[in-house]
Amino acid sequence: MALEIERRFLVAGEGWRPHVRWSRNLQQGYLAGSADGLTLRVRSDGTEAAWLTLKYPAGGIARHEFEYAIPPQDADALLERSAARVLKQRHGLDLPGGDWVLDVFSGENAPLVIAEVELESEQAAVAIPPWCSREITGIGAFSNASLAQRPFQHWQAEEQRPWLLNLQTQQA
Numbered sequence: 001m002a003l004e005i006e007r008r009f010l011v012a013g014e015g016w017r018p019h020v021r022w023s024r025n026l027q028q029g030y031l032a033g034s035a036d037g038l039t040l041r042v043r044s045d046g047t048e049a050a051w052l053t054l055k056y057p058a059g060g061i062a063r064h065e066f067e068y069a070i071p072p073q074d075a076d077a078l079l080e081r082s083a084a085r086v087l088k089q090r091h092g093l094d095l096p097g098g099d100w101v102l103d104v105f106s107g108e109n110a111p112l113v114i115a116e117v118e119l120e121s122e123q124a125a126v127a128i129p130p131w132c133s134r135e136i137t138g139i140g141a142f143s144n145a146s147l148a149q150r151p152f153q154h155w156q157a158e159e160q161r162p163w164l165l166n167l168q169t170q171q172a
Helices: 072-080 144-149 157-171
Strands: 003-011 019-033 041-044 050-059 062-069 084-093 100-107 113-118 132-135
Touching: 041 072, 041 144, 050 072, 050 084, 050 144, 084 144
Parallel strands: none
Antiparallel strands: 003 062, 003 113, 003 132, 019 041, 019 084, 041 050, 050 062, 084 100, 100 113
16 A cells, blocks of 8 residues: 655745756546545546546545556546546656655646655655745645645635735745
8 A cells, every 4th residue: 555645835936947857747637535535536648648546544644545557548538527627737856855746737726836745754854945935735725636626716815815925925
């Protein structure tokens, strides 16, 4: 059983760009979710790679994760049946201290940019880059599943304001 331990951060500015190793466009559809944090997701890069993923809480910031490669045609069929979707460009970063990726959201979740680092343990030390403006680990509204159900652009202005102000302050 795989265990995912990750910390997540809102990103301000473009300081992350020199660290990009690879990029791919992703579409994610959520097929099932529950109040206790279980999610069933299909993900496709639109070309040759697709995955079906089941996640559920394991305690703290850890989650159990089961991910399986599936044929792209199966992913397309499942994506057609998922009303809750997220579109993003994912970048793999060359940063130390864990496996770093950064998601630039498009569509109804623009202008969000979120960095994630997968860690070996919850206690693992990590050097947080200066362009990571605010940690959002554990804030449910920023999970991909939540953003698929309730995109950032659908949040009320007063809900968005503290997050957008934080990003603007960091960029200034």
